[in-house]
Structure formats: structure tokens, C-alpha cells
Amino acid sequence: MTPLAIATRDLTRRFGDFTAVDRVSLAVEAGTVMGLLGPNGAGKTTLIRLLLGLLTPTAGEGQVLGHDLVREPEAIRRKCGYMSQRFSLYGDLTVAENLTFFGQVYGLTGPALAERREELLAWAGLGDLRHTPAGQLPGGLRQRLAFACAILHRPALLFLDEPTAGVDPVSRRRFWDRIYSLADQGTTVLVTTHYLEEAEYCDRVGILLSGRLVATGTPADLRREYGEGGGLDRVFLNLAQGRGERVPGSGE
């Protein structure tokens, strides 16, 4: 059996009277690309902060990469990478300097760092641009650099926030080829997105509404069960409306 990268039971987090994450039981096998869909305010960010050990659960329990969320948050964080859509690269540092900087943050030094940097420059196709300031790169290339920075320390679990929103189809294909190649080597990838076309690329998708994980399955399973012949957007709206959810604006 494939080991579980994420295993939570009834994970709950309350802020005062507000339950941001409500009894979430989630099992994600290692090497899976898991998508997490939900409106703003549904609890996606809180769930990720719980999984990274940045927040303590109010109730429930969980393990990430075999480490307990409450007792071993440091061990978890060392093994995780994170790329946000509004990723924080240093615009006035060059491509290579950004990689060096993030490598040092993750504790890489000397020849090990240099070797990994060169490997990723080649992998991301950024070798010719190593001396270009990151701020001068076009969007697609900046995204690739951010991705390389997020995987410098070979994380076993990678969090990606809307990784390919707004990217042209050819670049998106190449980006997903890279995500899949990591997953095929055993990296677990958790993708949060608003972008339903992007969710189609995930092996499995979980839908989060008002802090509850209301459905999980492959995109095909979810379409069959809740989609009424439509796409994932239909699945999503049906589930949201089925819960009597009238999200005014979006309620963050």
C-alpha cells in the first residue's frame, strides 16, 4: 500500500465562535496531485496552515509525512515547499541569486547548493537567464523560477496556490509536465485553486465549503456524481447551492 502523506481525523480549528475548519478527515497518498477547491473563506488557507503546523488544531488530529501536526511541526516544515500565486521573489536579485538565497534559507550551503542551483536552472530552462534580475522576467518565466525556488530543498510535500492561472495553454502544459514529473518521483502535491480548468489536472479533488470537506474523488468521479453532465464548475455550484450556501460576494 502507498503510504499516506497526509492523514487527518476530524481536524477542527475554531476562532472564537467561528469554525474555520470543521472535522476534516483527509487522506492523501504519497505521490498524489491533490486539488483543494473552495470559495474564499471556505477554510483552505486555515487548513493548509494546520497541515504545516503553523496553527494548532482546536480538536482532531493528523499526521503529515508521518509527523504529528502538534508535536513535530518543525520536522513537517523542513519537508514542505510552498509556492503562492503572488510568489515572493526578490525582483532586484538575479535568477541565480534568488535560487542561492532560497537555498540558504533552507540550509543548503557550498557545493551542495551550487550543484542543486545548476540542476534547477537547467530543469526550469532558465540557464541562459541566470544573470537577469527576476523583476525583468515575463510572468511565465517568473512563475517557473518561483517553482524552482519552492523545490530547492526537495520537499516531500509541495503546496501550490493557483500555479497556472492566466498562463497560456502551451506554458501550462509544460508546467504540469514538471508537476507530474515530481509526483511520479513520489512528491505529494497539494494544489489550491479557484480555477476549475486547473482542477481537472489533479489526480484527486477535495471540495471545501464552510470549513467542511463535502466531497473528494477524482475529477471524473465528481463529475459523475454531482455534475449533471456538466464540468467541475457545475459540480462546485451544485454542491455550494445544495448546502444552501448563498455566499454574498465571497465572504472572506
Place this chain on the structure above:
Amino acid sequence: MTPAIYLQGVSRSFGSVRAVEGVDLAVFPGEVVVLVGPDGAGKTTLARLAAGVLAPTAGRVVPDPRGRVGYLAARFSLYPDLTVWENLAFFGRLYGMATRDVEAEGTRLLEWVGLLPFRDRLAGALSGGMRQKLALACVLLHRPPVLVLDEPTTGVDPVARAEFWQLLREEARAGRAVLVTTSYLDEAVGCDRVALLHRGRILAEGKPEALVGRLPYRMARLTAAGDGRRARGELLAAAEKLPGLVWTQPQGTGVRVALAPDAPLAPPSGYRLEPAAPVLEDVYLWLTGYGAEVMGR
């Protein structure tokens, strides 16, 4: 019928960068036209040209959009330390409207977008979707016959997005001409017409279902048969051998494939090949030569 906004052979360069080239596009009263393209395709430049806030280097926009267009820029800013109502009143004054008219029209618009209960809330405390609805109310306040909205739903979640599009359709039904840009291809599905923008040019334009109908390929999805799972490499290798293959697109536990229209659905043993409904993204891939570019064909 006369177009409410008509871009005739419009081009716009910034120095040596040709952001928009030879675009012809008309938007008629009563319709929602969606301009779809990735970041960098020229959406914002085209929106600014249509709104009359940027002059074309070649071609023209008729009739003159200035004063007739409600324009919601991609980085439209509300005043976060003013309330919902104060923001509206501010725009009313900007448009030179009488207080009485602002009161009446502003109240109607807030009710319509569902923000009347939040009239006294600070704009900075609204969610993303609510902010976009308030912005829409602000640009509609002076009742412009044309609406140009640049990426109004970026970063807005799917539920709020569906509500926002519903509002736009209602505006069109009331007789306005609505031009919207987006990078989400799936958003164009419910609109009247869609124009696919790529590197500053319009690749194709028409009703979404008509565009999808033009796709000269048969779409299908290859997966492992039964409950089995296959490694992505294996799936891709099997897809590569399908008769009539044009392109592959790994998606989760399967591979989406484009096949020649007369190709049989003949999966190798151990695999399942099911027909898949073509979508606008496939049309975009076809017209940008995706097969050639990614597959080396």
C-alpha cells in the same frame, strides 16, 4: 443594428512591442462579448482602446467611446476607508450627477448587486467578490450605454463569479453592450460571443458553441481499464500509439487526446478510450498550433 462599440483594424504599439495588431471587433447593444486570452495576449490594451482611455496607433474605434463607456480597469480601486455608500457618492460627484439621482440610482444598484445591507460597511472590509460588485455599481451609476470590464473576475471564487456573470447578462438584457476580458476560458461558455485573443491578434470569434463546432478533431480521454491505475509515463506511451493522434494532454489519472475526425476509438488492451466533449480550450489549442508546438508534429 449599429454596433455600440466598433474596433476597426485597430493596432497599438508600445515602442517596439506590438500589443494589439489589426483587431476588428464589434459589440452590439444587448450582448455580452468575452475576450479570452492568457496573460500578455493584449487583453488590457484592447480593453483600454475600447474604453477610449488609450488611442490606437492604427485603425479607429467608432463611435468615439469617450463619455459613453463605463470602464472597470483591472486594477480598479475603491477607497478602502470610505463606506460602500460613500464610494458610490464619490463616483456620482465625479460624473457630475445630482445628489438626488445618485441617491435613487445608487440605491437601486446596491439592491441589484446584493450590497444594500452592507451600505455602511467600509469598502476595505469587503470580500473580493463583493468589492467587484461594488465596483460594477460605481461604473454603472451614470448609466453608460457601453460597459468595458477588464478581468473583473480574476481572483474571485467560482460561486461569486457565477453571480457576477449573471449580473452582466442582466445588464445586456437591459440593452447595454458589454465587453469583458478574462483569462479563464471556461467563463466564456454562457456568453453571446467570444473572441480568442493570442499575441495581440484575434484568432477566432463567434458563439461559443459554434467555435467548439469548428474543431476539426475528435476529443477523447484515455484511462486505465477497470479500476486499475497506470503510471503517467505508461498512459502517455499508450496514447502516443493511438491511430490519428494529434496531441496529448495529461490530466490527472488520464490523458486527454485530440484525434483525427475519422480515427477509430481503438484503445490498446488494458486501456479505456472514451469520447470527451470538446471545449473552448481545445479550440484555442488547435488554433495556436498546440499539436505542432508541444508534440513536434
